[in-house]
Amino acid sequence: MVELPRSLPEFEARFPDEAACARWLLEKRWPDGFRCPACGHDKAWELGRERLTLQCAACERQVSVTAGTALHGSHLPLRTWFLAAWLVATHKNGMSARQLWLQLGLGSYKSAWLLLRKLRRAMVDPEREPLAGLVEVDETSLPFRAGGEPAGPGRSHGGKLLVAGAVEIRGKRPGRIRLAVIGDCSAVALGAFVAAAIAAGSTVVSDGWPGYKRLKDVKHEPTVVGETPAHLVLPWVHRVFANAKRWALGVYHGLRPAHLQAYLDEFVFRFNRRRTPHAAFDRLLGLGLTLEPATYQMLIGRS
Numbered sequence: 001m002v003e004l005p006r007s008l009p010e011f012e013a014r015f016p017d018e019a020a021c022a023r024w025l026l027e028k029r030w031p032d033g034f035r036c037p038a039c040g041h042d043k044a045w046e047l048g049r050e051r052l053t054l055q056c057a058a059c060e061r062q063v064s065v066t067a068g069t070a071l072h073g074s075h076l077p078l079r080t081w082f083l084a085a086w087l088v089a090t091h092k093n094g095m096s097a098r099q100l101w102l103q104l105g106l107g108s109y110k111s112a113w114l115l116l117r118k119l120r121r122a123m124v125d126p127e128r129e130p131l132a133g134l135v136e137v138d139e140t141s142l143p144f145r146a147g148g149e150p151a152g153p154g155r156s157h158g159g160k161l162l163v164a165g166a167v168e169i170r171g172k173r174p175g176r177i178r179l180a181v182i183g184d185c186s187a188v189a190l191g192a193f194v195a196a197a198i199a200a201g202s203t204v205v206s207d208g209w210p211g212y213k214r215l216k217d218v219k220h221e222p223t224v225v226g227e228t229p230a231h232l233v234l235p236w237v238h239r240v241f242a243n244a245k246r247w248a249l250g251v252y253h254g255l256r257p258a259h260l261q262a263y264l265d266e267f268v269f270r271f272n273r274r275r276t277p278h279a280a281f282d283r284l285l286g287l288g289l290t291l292e293p294a295t296y297q298m299l300i301g302r303s
């Protein structure tokens with residue numbers, strides 16, 4: 001079990017150079033020793049110390065330690081990736097591309113922005129388990145600012161986007177959360193959110209909004225808010241919304257609509273791994289994920 005560095009000096013000692021990063025990836029990838037993906041042989045030769053590539057001693061297949069990770073094909077040093085992932089994983093509120101640019105001393109703001117986009121892309125596990133048990137669900141609106149990207153902080157006019165949220169309740173504490181941009185508060189939109197985020201058989205607690213009336217596959221406990229302030233009936237989902245809004249303002253000086261879902265995904269990622277930064281670090285490097293290499297066009301896509 002490799003411990004995650006707890007401070008910058010510890011990070012420097014643990015990952016002093018490219019070879020140390022490559023070695024760490026090697027151990028993560030084959031914790032029980034090398035196994036050739038082509039022929040299953042367990043002996044390999046090491047080619048190159050920095051971008052470690054292994055060559056199977058039997059079939060001569062070459063395997064890069066970065067294959068299948070978020071780092072693959074990047075021109076940036078491994079150490080830059082590791083430091084970026086460590087900063088993003090351990091920093092309580094995360095980082096804007098501008099902060100990352102300054103911290104890493106990268107040549108351009110744009111390369112920091114692209115690096116951060118790739119790290120964010122690794123934040124959503126396509127095979128994550130839906131929320132289950134008792135789940136609070138509600139919707140809110142998030143203000144956004146207009147303007148192209150990449151953009152620095154500054155004043156601009158914007159509007160509001162609707163966001164649905166769900167929080168697992170484990171005893172008296174919140175478990176995992178989900179946040180998603182929704183087009184409207186109709187039964188169709190809210191039903192789709194619940195179906196994607198919450199396992200069948202769960203119990204959904206809502207404020208009794210008609211949009212939740214026709215939920216399928218889950219038990220619904222509408223709590224008619226009436227005179228009672230909504231934050232008393234649905235305390236956790238309201239706290240999550242409030243934190244997400246404060247975070248958006250504090251770290252990003254407001255969110256841009258084109259990437260709102262990516263920002264929400266980052267917030268959810270942080271919240272769900274708030275007690276396991278080492279798991280966050282692994283995931284940010286794309287370990288345990290089978291991602292297609294992301295192109296610039298995919299990352300800036302507005303779909």
Ligand SMILES: [Zn+2]
Nearest residue numbers: 036039056059
């Ligand atoms: Zn082989």
